[in-house]
Amino acid sequence: MYTMSEVTKLPIANPTGNLIAESAPLDETPERASLTVRMVTLVTIIVPLLGVVVAPCLVWGWGFGWTDLGLLLGMYVLSSLGVTAGFHRLFVHRSFEAYMWVKLFGPSSAQWPCRDRCFSGSLCTVAITSTATPLVHHVTWSVNSCHLWGLHPYKSDDQSRNNFVFGILALGEGWHNNHHAFLTSARHGLRWWQIDVSYWVLRTMALLGLAWNAKIPSKQAQEKMSLFKAT
Numbered sequence: 142m143y144t145m146s147e148v149t150k151l152p153i154a155n156p157t158g159n160l161i162a163e164s165a166p167l168d169e170t171p172e173r174a175s176l177t178v179r180m181v182t183l184v185t186i187i188v189p190l191l192g193v194v195v196a197p198c199l200v201w202g203w204g205f206g207w208t209d210l211g212l213l214l215g216m217y218v219l220s221s222l223g224v225t226a227g228f229h230r231l232f233v234h235r236s237f238e239a240y241m242w243v244k245l246f247g248p249s250s251a252q253w254p255c256r257d258r259c260f261s262g263s264l265c266t267v268a269i270t271s272t273a274t275p276l277v278h279h280v281t282w283s284v285n286s287c288h289l290w291g292l293h294p295y296k297s298d299d300q301s302r303n304n305f306v307f308g309i310l311a312l313g314e315g316w317h318n319n320h321h322a323f324l325t326s327a328r329h330g331l332r333w334w335q336i337d338v339s340y341w342v343l344r345t346m347a348l349l350g351l352a353w354n355a356k357i358p359s360k361q362a363q364e365k366m367s368l369f370k371a372t
């Protein structure tokens with residue numbers, strides 16, 4: 142159990158955090174995927190998303206309405222946050238710390254397994270958000286398309302890219318090159334315009350004393366990893 146004095150270790154930013162970027166290979170990046178691979182992946186990603194938009198339109202008013210839309214969006218955000226802030230940033234990369242009871246509600250959407258797992262709490266969040274789970278899975282797995290399209294501003298030993306569309310849809314996970322460059326950073330959208338809803342939630346949690354010791358790359362660390370040097 143954490144003591145109250147540790148809870149007050151705010152703000153969330155911790156520039157001296159032990160960021161994995163320090164040891165990342167820097168100068169070589171693998172070849173980019175072929176145009177065929179990129180186009181096939183694009184179709185695979187876009188067609189199901191179009192289905193999610195078109196299907197409700199076709200049955201609007203008698204099979205789908207504002208209440209359904211609100212529930213779908215609410216469950217989508219809630220479930221996605223379990224994946225992004227809970228499963229990914231907290232459990233996989235340990236980019237911040239939180240109380241055990243907070244962790245219980247973190248990893249939703251049935252994205253097992255995880256190193257700590259707390260099945261009773263997780264099953265609870267799955268039950269609450271299960272309606273949106275297929276959509277959440279499609280979007281979070283589509284984040285891997287961020288190795289195909291977007292910008293690559295930071296050095297990393299892969300083709301990871303910052304993709305604006307999935308930056309929005311995946312609640313911040315689409316700033317994927319930022320993530321690969323600074324694997325343990327709690328913040329993926331490192332610029333003010335890189336919308337990172339998951340990080341906003343983490344900041345709110347920090348203000349409420351529910352999260353602390355989050356790792357954020359310092360300005361120096363970001364400059365060191367940047368491929369766009371100021372002249």
Ligand SMILES: [Zn+2]
Pocket residue numbers: 229233234320
């Ligand atoms: Zn990761």
Ligand SMILES: [Zn+2]
Pocket residue numbers: 285288301317321
């Ligand atoms: Zn990746």
